[in-house]
Amino acid sequence: MSRTAPTVALKQSETPTRKGLHNGQIYEEMFAAILEQRLAPGTKLSEDTLGEIFGVSRTVIRAVLQRLAHERIVQIHPNRGAFVSEPSPAEAHEVLQARRLIEAGIVREAIRKQMPSDMETLRQSVAAERESLEQGDHESWVRLSGNFHLKLAAIAKNRTLVAYVKELVSRTSLIIVQYQKGNVSPCSCDEHTQIIKAIEARDEEKAVELMMAHLKACEDQLNLQNDEEKADLFSIFAKPGGRADKKRRAV
Amino acid sequence: MSRTAPTVALKQSETPTRKGLHNGQIYEEMFAAILEQRLAPGTKLSEDTLGEIFGVSRTVIRAVLQRLAHERIVQIHPNRGAFVSEPSPAEAHEVLQARRLIEAGIVREAIRKQMPSDMETLRQSVAAERESLEQGDHESWVRLSGNFHLKLAAIAKNRTLVAYVKELVSRTSLIIVQYQKGNVSPCSCDEHTQIIKAIEARDEEKAVELMMAHLKACEDQLNLQNDEEKADLFSIFAKPGGRADKKRRAV
DNA sequence: TTAATTAATTTTGTATACAATATTTTTTAC
DNA sequence: GTAAAAAATATTGTATACAAAATTAATTAA
Structure with a gap:
């Protein structure tokens, strides 16, 4: 999880602001962008950035993100922001x-x-x-x-x-x-x-x-x-004793 | 549909404001109120009123209403407000x-x-x-x-x-x-x-x-x-010709 | 140089202000 | 007195402002 989340890049050709987009239209565009992999899983969806891109305030972006979160396509971490879902x-x-x-x-x-x-x-x-x-x-x-x-x-x-x-x-x-x-x-x-x-x-x-x-x-x-991703790392690198070594610092 | 929607009455014993309620708690309370019939189908859910009741701004009430709407328990009519769903x-x-x-x-x-x-x-x-x-x-x-x-x-x-x-x-x-x-x-x-x-x-x-x-x-x-509720009204009161009479004003 | 701590910045969460749309009330005409 | 029109009011939709939290950058100590 240490890899940094890529920044949102919805459409390269996009001019900074495109006014007049309605709630539903923004939802459709983001939905398509995620399913077409222009927004990869794990990508952070910054409210400010998206607001700028679509030419609306954070208020409307927030509503769209909540809708996408309800549909499990986006995951919202409280106080941390919204990310494209990475299903386990x-x-x-x-x-x-x-x-x-x-x-x-x-x-x-x-x-x-x-x-x-x-x-x-x-x-x-x-x-x-x-x-x-x-x-x-x-x-x-x-x-x-x-x-x-x-x-x-x-x-x-x-x-x-x-x-x-x-x-x-x-x-x-x-x-x-x-x-x-x-x-x-x-x-x-x-x-x-x-x-x-x-x-x-x-x-x-x-x-x-x-x-x-x-x-x-x-x-x-x-x-x-790979549910045991971290455990695998331990079993790959660890000396006999495996992941139990995690707690021991000395040696 | 001419009957007026009752006003929101979540808890009679409620003091005007109860601060400190979180998003999820307000959702739970409203969800329970609707399912326990303290809020009947068709009841208008005014953002201002609910904000006062729960001691929060319309912003957070709005988010809760959108969540309930996604779950089909509440219906949002654009520019008109949110109502407890009346399933057809x-x-x-x-x-x-x-x-x-x-x-x-x-x-x-x-x-x-x-x-x-x-x-x-x-x-x-x-x-x-x-x-x-x-x-x-x-x-x-x-x-x-x-x-x-x-x-x-x-x-x-x-x-x-x-x-x-x-x-x-x-x-x-x-x-x-x-x-x-x-x-x-x-x-x-x-x-x-x-x-x-x-x-x-x-x-x-x-x-x-x-x-x-x-x-x-x-x-x-x-x-x-009773999907044909209105039609029934016509068939009950109308002269021969039934609901086709609706358009004619004279006579 | 590295690690830890602190300060600065950024970003989210919420309240408020204003604009646009509905609704209600009042006024006016018949 | 009723119906239509207009004004007034209330409510939703959106933008902005500010507070709280998290992230990042800078500083300090080892």
């Missing part, structure tokens, strides 16, 4: 588990409420995914991949559930940025396609199974074992 | 549907992760419910009944899911206040007891079935058909 491995597991639970239910609901146009929308979404993957545009792929899950959630026609899925997908993006090991496996598009097919076939058990496996695979592609 | 029938259905989806999943997870102490906690929760029901304390019953679902969610050991269930339970309380027809059926405690038994027996399908039926019964006890 435990939190990452929690988010993926919540997604399996909720999206399994959404798949069931989608099977009941599906319309042909919904399925067409989903197929187009996967097509866009595949294109971004072929072009090697990793950033677009993360966004479009999440988009598929949002479109699927929308079929359930439940604004509350859509809001929850949106939140979970956003958090997943932050998690991927932090913990994805190597390149993403290109089979993800195919998994989405298979889910669509199972929904169309109204095969509930199979569709649920595919969705759970898909999200589990997503989690398995992450590096989530 | 459509929203009520949405909330109960989301609960069925999420709590069905929670039941499955609880079956996997249950510990003996968890089950004991649940049984105690139901005991408290039954007591409040026997004493005819309806307000306590609403709170304790929601509490059972929260305790159940906690077994899944997932803070995100607990937060979602907490939000949904709160919204359900507001919904019950608005739409519950007659007295609550006293079988609700028994339904909770049955769910506990099914979880202990690790009978996943039965436990899920019971939870879904329980929440469906809860929804069925509500009066949710």
